[in-house]
Amino acid sequence: MFKLNIVPINSWLNNSQKPLVIAGPCSAETEEQVIKTAKQIATKYDISALRAGIWKPRTRPNAFEGVGEEALKWLVKAGKEINKPVITEVANAQHVEKALKAGVDMLWLGARTTVNPFFVQEIADALDGINIPVLVKNPINPDVQLWIGALERLNKVGITKLAAVHRGFSSFEKSVYRNVPMWEIPIQLKSTFPELEIFCDPSHITGNASLIGEVCQQALNLGFSGLMIESHIDPANAKSDKEQQLTPSVLAEVLKSLTPKQVHSSNLQFQNKLEELRLKIDEVDNALLKKLAERIELVAEIGNYKKENDVAILQIERWQQILDSRENWGKLLDLHPEFVKLLLEVVHQESIKIQTAIMNNQVEVVDKK
Ligand code: PEP
Numbered sequence: 343m344f345k346l347n348i349v350p351i352n353s354w355l356n357n358s359q360k361p362l363v364i365a366g367p368c369s370a371e372t373e374e375q376v377i378k379t380a381k382q383i384a385t386k387y388d389i390s391a392l393r394a395g396i397w398k399p400r401t402r403p404n405a406f407e408g409v410g411e412e413a414l415k416w417l418v419k420a421g422k423e424i425n426k427p428v429i430t431e432v433a434n435a436q437h438v439e440k441a442l443k444a445g446v447d448m449l450w451l452g453a454r455t456t457v458n459p460f461f462v463q464e465i466a467d468a469l470d471g472i473n474i475p476v477l478v479k480n481p482i483n484p485d486v487q488l489w490i491g492a493l494e495r496l497n498k499v500g501i502t503k504l505a506a507v508h509r510g511f512s513s514f515e516k517s518v519y520r521n522v523p524m525w526e527i528p529i530q531l532k533s534t535f536p537e538l539e540i541f542c543d544p545s546h547i548t549g550n551a552s553l554i555g556e557v558c559q560q561a562l563n564l565g566f567s568g569l570m571i572e573s574h575i576d577p578a579n580a581k582s583d584k585e586q587q588l589t590p591s592v593l594a595e596v597l598k599s600l601t602p603k604q605v606h607s608s609n610l611q612f613q614n615k616l617e618e619l620r621l622k623i624d625e626v627d628n629a630l631l632k633k634l635a636e637r638i639e640l641v642a643e644i645g646n647y648k649k650e651n652d653v654a655i656l657q658i659e660r661w662q663q664i665l666d667s668r669e670n671w672g673k674l675l676d677l678h679p680e681f682v683k684l685l686l687e688v689v690h691q692e693s694i695k696i697q698t699a700i701m702n703n704q705v706e707v708v709d710k711k
């Protein structure tokens with residue numbers, strides 16, 4: 343596995359106020375709008391960087407696609423006025439070239455770019471030898487490998503000031519969110535690269551200003567390093583993403599209402615109690631695995647028996663009965679039915695795999711258990 347060669351975030355991003363916040367409008371619309379927004383935000387919170395989209399990836403043509411190159415100087419000027427680094431989205435080599443020429447301090451790759459390794463590689467090649475900070479948003483589809491791959495491509499050309507941005511995932515299923523968070527995916531990324539800092543972008547997750555606070559808090563509860571939040575002086579008249587942008591005052595209120603969480607506590611009493619509870623969890627997990635191993639032995643026995651009697655692996659009515667009964671048993675134990683179902687599906691998949699191996703005489707798979 344490729345390991346990222348990255349430098350600590352505090353060596354390239356001011357982090358005097360926690361949580362780290364990157365804020366600014368979805369899009370740079372006019373010079374006045376960018377500068378006013380920046381100044382209003384800066385009087386209320388010590389942000390780490392000012393964001394604004396210059397080139398906007400829009401689903402349909404004729405939507406506002408960003409002002410383009412001209413707006414780069416507004417962003418850079420706004421950053422100078424509040425003495426903060428500025429960041430924008432780049433989606434191709436020309437964007438990179440123009441942003442660097444204009445003096446943009448940091449870049450981010452959007453969800454629609456991370457999804458395509460050709461685009462990511464093109465951007466990485468354009469950045470070869472230029473160690474500018476780059477933030478990589480997750481791809482629109484829930485594929486952690488694409489996210490990892492984009493980070494690796496950038497790291498390979500020498501970008502060591504890297505961070506990730508979790509902005510949720512596109513989904514067919516109806517949801518209160520514009521992009522479902524699927525928190526397990528950024529957690530998987532963090533487990534792959536523990537040294538990588540992850541920002542949460544509650545604006546694109548929720549698509550809705552009123553839900554931003556709770557998603558911010560959830561991100562902090564999960565140990566995210568920072569937040570990237572869209573803020574506009576006049577959200578109702580924003581040219582893009584108006585429902586999710588917060589005025590600088592509301593942004594400050596949301597940030598003030600958050601309870602920051604530390605990853606560890608130096609309080610000895612807390613540490614001892616935590617250790618005690620974790621030991622109990624270890625014991626329970628061990629017992630769980632022993633029970634699962636016991637179950638797998640029974641599954642193999644049934645597999646052999648079905649094979650001898652030429653009976654198929656799957657009896658759909660039995661599977662349905664398992665799901666229903668376990669859901670009820672789970673309810674009595676206060677377990678969430680969705681959790682019980684997911685757990686059983688994983689266990690069932692393994693059982694089918696084992697019985698398939700038995701049917702196909704791949705005994706070595708069975709012996710391994
Ligand atoms: C944005 O940050 O304005 C943006 C377009 O984000 P995403 O790539 O997450 O959709």
Ligand code: MN
Pocket residue numbers: 368369572582583
């Ligand atoms: Mn946006």
